[in-house]
Amino acid sequence: MPPLLSFENVTKHYREPGGQTLRVLDRVSFELEAGDSAGVFGLRRSGKTTLLRVAAGIERADSGTVRLDGHDVATMSEAAHARLLRDKIGLAPVGWHATRGQRVVDFVSLPLLSNDTSFHDANVIARHALERVGATSRADARVAELSPGERTRVSIARALARGPVVLLVDEPSVTPSPGERDEIHSLLRSFAHDPGLTVVVASEDIAAIRTARRAMTISDGQLRVSGQRPGRLIPFPDGRSGTEQTS
Amino acid sequence: MGAPQRQRGGARAKRPDIGKGSARALRGVVLALICEHSGHGYDLAARCNHRLGPAWQVTAKDMYPVLNQLLGLGLVRREERGRTVVFHAEPAAFEALGNWHDGKVRKEPLRSDIRARLATVAEGDVDGALHMLEEYESLLLDLLEAADDALPPSVATWGALLVRVNHTGTDAYLHAELAWVADTRRRFLEFARAAR
Numbered sequence: 001m002p003p004l005l006s007f008e009n010v011t012k013h014y015r016e017p018g019g020q021t022l023r024v025l026d027r028v029s030f031e032l033e034a035g036d037s038a039g040v041f042g043l044r045r046s047g048k049t050t051l052l053r054v055a056a057g058i059e060r061a062d063s064g065t066v067r068l069d070g071h072d073v074a075t076m077s078e079a080a081h082a083r084l085l086r087d088k089i090g091l092a093p094v095g096w097h098a099t100r101g102q103r104v105v106d107f108v109s110l111p112l113l114s115n116d117t118s119f120h121d122a123n124v125i126a127r128h129a130l131e132r133v134g135a136t137s138r139a140d141a142r143v144a145e146l147s148p149g150e151r152t153r154v155s156i157a158r159a160l161a162r163g164p165v166v167l168l169v170d171e172p173s174v175t176p177s178p179g180e181r182d183e184i185h186s187l188l189r190s191f192a193h194d195p196g197l198t199v200v201v202a203s204e205d206i207a208a209i210r211t212a213r214r215a216m217t218i219s220d221g222q223l224r225v226s227g228q229r230p231g232r233l234i235p236f237p238d239g240r241s242g243t244e245q246t247s
Numbered sequence: 248m249g250a251p252q253r254q255r256g257g258a259r260a261k262r263p264d265i266g267k268g269s270a271r272a273l274r275g276v277v278l279a280l281i282c283e284h285s286g287h288g289y290d291l292a293a294r295c296n297h298r299l300g301p302a303w304q305v306t307a308k309d310m311y312p313v314l315n316q317l318l319g320l321g322l323v324r325r326e327e328r329g330r331t332v333v334f335h336a337e338p339a340a341f342e343a344l345g346n347w348h349d350g351k352v353r354k355e356p357l358r359s360d361i362r363a364r365l366a367t368v369a370e371g372d373v374d375g376a377l378h379m380l381e382e383y384e385s386l387l388l389d390l391l392e393a394a395d396d397a398l399p400p401s402v403a404t405w406g407a408l409l410v411r412v413n414h415t416g417t418d419a420y421l422h423a424e425l426a427w428v429a430d431t432r433r434r435f436l437e438f439a440r441a442a443r
Contacts, residue, residue, distance in 0.1 A: 039391070041391070041422075041425055043426055043429060046429070178415075179401075179402070182401065182402065182411070183401070186401075204422075205418075205422075206391065206418035206419070206421050206422045206425075207414075207415065207418050209391055210391060210398075210418070213392070214392060215388045215391035215392045216388070217384060217387075217388065217425055217428075217429075219428075219429035219432065219433075220429070220432075220433060224381070224384055224385075224388065225388075226385065226388035226389055226391070226392055
């Protein structure tokens with residue numbers, strides 16, 4: 001059975017204001033089976049958010065292959081690609097914007113409305129997703145009233161609302177409250193044990209990484225996976241990471 | 248209860264103590280766990296790992312030298328129950344534990360194999376240094392993956408709070424080490440680029 005999500009030598013560059021290109025993902029390879037869970041540890045600007053955005057199909061890789069459920073996403077039509085991502089992947093980003101006065105349940109149900117779901121049904125599904133993340137009591141609150149931890153829960157609820165098989169969570173540990181952080185980690189741990197969900201958590205917080213069964217690190221766009229001990233000879237650095245001149 | 252430990256040093260009785268040496272911290276924890284309730288080697292190893300976190304990697308095999316030291320210090324006694332040996336706290340154990348907790352926290356030297364190796368890499372052997380870092384990062388990843396399911400979901404009890412703060416301490420250590428690996432790797436790569 002093929003892995004549910006796989007990266008093979010995926011590379012991604014960004015153009016910086018100074019004209020340089022920054023290699024954000026550098027030949028990244030990994031595989032995740034259905035029901036697997038992985039924590040990706042990385043410091044700021046290490047490439048972890050880009051990794052999730054490429055996995056979610058929000059950004060395309062410059063080179064390499066991303067496969068989701070056996071499909072090479074680069075060779076799919078735009079419509080098939082969008083449908084696959086919509087149905088299969090939920091991304092809980094680190095920062096999101098909503099109208100401050102918007103109700104939480106409306107924010108969570110919004111992606112469902114673009115999916116020909118009725119307003120009533122979307123509302124019911126959104127409330128169920130909020131229940132799943134322990135945020136039922138905040139369903140009718142305004143987005144502006146949420147604590148940082150509640151925002152993380154709501155973000156996860158929105159990612160879960162469409163019933164994805166892959167959940168990508170970007171930096172869930174933004175709250176300064178240790179108790180709130182513990183609760184979010186417990187929630188992520190419960191997802192990691194859900195056989196119907198494949199979870200990737202990217203964070204700078206080790207405790208968040210520990211909620212997953214597998215651990216990876218990313219630095220300078222290079223991903224390292226446990227159990228892959230290098231041989232004595234590794235390629236000598238020839239500009240494989242960091243900034244490069246584009247001239 | 249066993250006979251009181253005969254103290255060295257003549258008439259002046261020595262305060263009960265958990266002893267010195269590199270295993271002092273583990274000895275203190277094992278004694279504290281026995282004071283909470285008696286147990287056998289495997290049980291104590293499991294309780295140690297639960298309390299301290301998986302990074303301590305305590306095995307039942309590690310327990311017996313520690314328990315023998317505690318027996319020698321007169322702080323615990325053993326009881327054979329069929330094929331199992333259960334260890335109980337002696338009255339002096341509680342005082343020794345109190346003395347350990349009240350005493351100064353010892354400063355332990357920050358020595359590690361990876362630091363020692365990196366301090367002695369042959370000049371210009373960037374490849375060798377990077378290899379060492381990769382190896383070390385793999386070990387850290389293994390520690391990250393060590394089962395942590397025993398972590399209580401909340402810290403509503405004192406026991407859960409103690410477990411949580413120890414696990415958090417381990418996490419902080421792993422974070423610092425992984426950040427150091429990333430920074431050191433970058434330094435070697437920048438050095439290699441500048442040297443070309």
